[in-house]
Amino acid sequence: MPRFAANLSMMFTEVPFLDRFDAAAQAGFTAVEFLFPYEHPAEAVGERLKRNGLTQALFNLPPGDWNAGEKGFAALPARFADLKASLETALPYAKATGVKRLHLMAGIANRGERVAIEAFYKSVAWAAEFFGPHGIDIVLEPINSRNVPGYFLNDFGFARDLIHELRLPNLKLQFDIYHCQIIHGDVTMRLREMMPIIGHVQIASIPSRNEPDGEELNYPFLFAELDRLGYAGFVGCEYNPRGKTTDGLAWFKPYAGVKP
Numbered sequence: 001m002p003r004f005a006a007n008l009s010m011m012f013t014e015v016p017f018l019d020r021f022d023a024a025a026q027a028g029f030t031a032v033e034f035l036f037p038y039e040h041p042a043e044a045v046g047e048r049l050k051r052n053g054l055t056q057a058l059f060n061l062p063p064g065d066w067n068a069g070e071k072g073f074a075a076l077p078a079r080f081a082d083l084k085a086s087l088e089t090a091l092p093y094a095k096a097t098g099v100k101r102l103h104l105m106a107g108i109a110n111r112g113e114r115v116a117i118e119a120f121y122k123s124v125a126w127a128a129e130f131f132g133p134h135g136i137d138i139v140l141e142p143i144n145s146r147n148v149p150g151y152f153l154n155d156f157g158f159a160r161d162l163i164h165e166l167r168l169p170n171l172k173l174q175f176d177i178y179h180c181q182i183i184h185g186d187v188t189m190r191l192r193e194m195m196p197i198i199g200h201v202q203i204a205s206i207p208s209r210n211e212p213d214g215e216e217l218n219y220p221f222l223f224a225e226l227d228r229l230g231y232a233g234f235v236g237c238e239y240n241p242r243g244k245t246t247d248g249l250a251w252f253k254p255y256a257g258v259k260p
């Protein structure tokens with residue numbers, strides 16, 4: 001049975017960020033993920049996690065100036081110093097939460113440009129080698145260009161080939177089913193093909209990005225497929241609740257309380 005992680009950047013936003021850990025635990029989640037914890041002291045984040053007996057499934061490495069539209073800088077040749085600094089920023093949060101995988105964002109760049117490709121390979125290898133001794137995986141996530149126009153990593157095949165080529169033991173794929181359906185479709189066959197390199201899965205309804213409870217995909221079928229494929233990682237609930245978070249958790253009831 002999948003181990004679901006509530007995404008605290010998108011769910012339980014009825015309460016302040018640090019109170020969302022308590023809300024997620026009360027709703028039956030045993031794990032959480034979020035985009036960025038960096039506005040809060042690492043100790044405070046770790047304390048909430050521990051107080052609620054939650055497991056940290058994932059969070060993102062610093063993306064640059066998110067409010068100014070930056071979505072990471074791994075594919076930006078001029079930003080390698082910022083990339084290296086971002087790893088140092090994230091490390092105390094990784095230690096405080098015990099997280100075992102971090103999402104490295106690529107940034108807005110043209111995947112057809114050699115300099116961007118070379119910068120991305122260099123950044124990915126650097127990040128994986130930085131976190132490897134800490135027992136932490138780096139995950140790469142293709143993101144669709146409807147949600148993030150111009151995002152460098154917008155193709156699952158490119159991500160797969162890079163991971164195979166670099167052959168780093170702690171470099172894996174973040175398979176967001178929402179993005180896969182929008183970019184490529186054929187989700188089940190791509191899950192089957194890429195399962196050996198998948199380090200994290202995320203879900204949301206398509207096209208709404210609301211609760212995974214209908215619309216384009218049959219999520220109960222996909223959850224059973226993940227079990228059939230022996231997927232032992234987390235499934236991040238990266239969706240925007242239609243209304244009050246707890247009013248939209250009927251889909252989750254059969255899975256609530258599943259211990260990591």
Ligand SMILES: O=C(O)[C@H](O)C(=O)CO
Nearest residue numbers: 035060141143176202238
């Ligand atoms: O948007 C997504 O799907 C990613 O998982 C993310 O965290 C950056 O936006």
Ligand SMILES: [Mg+2]
Nearest residue numbers: 141176202238
């Ligand atoms: Mg995602």
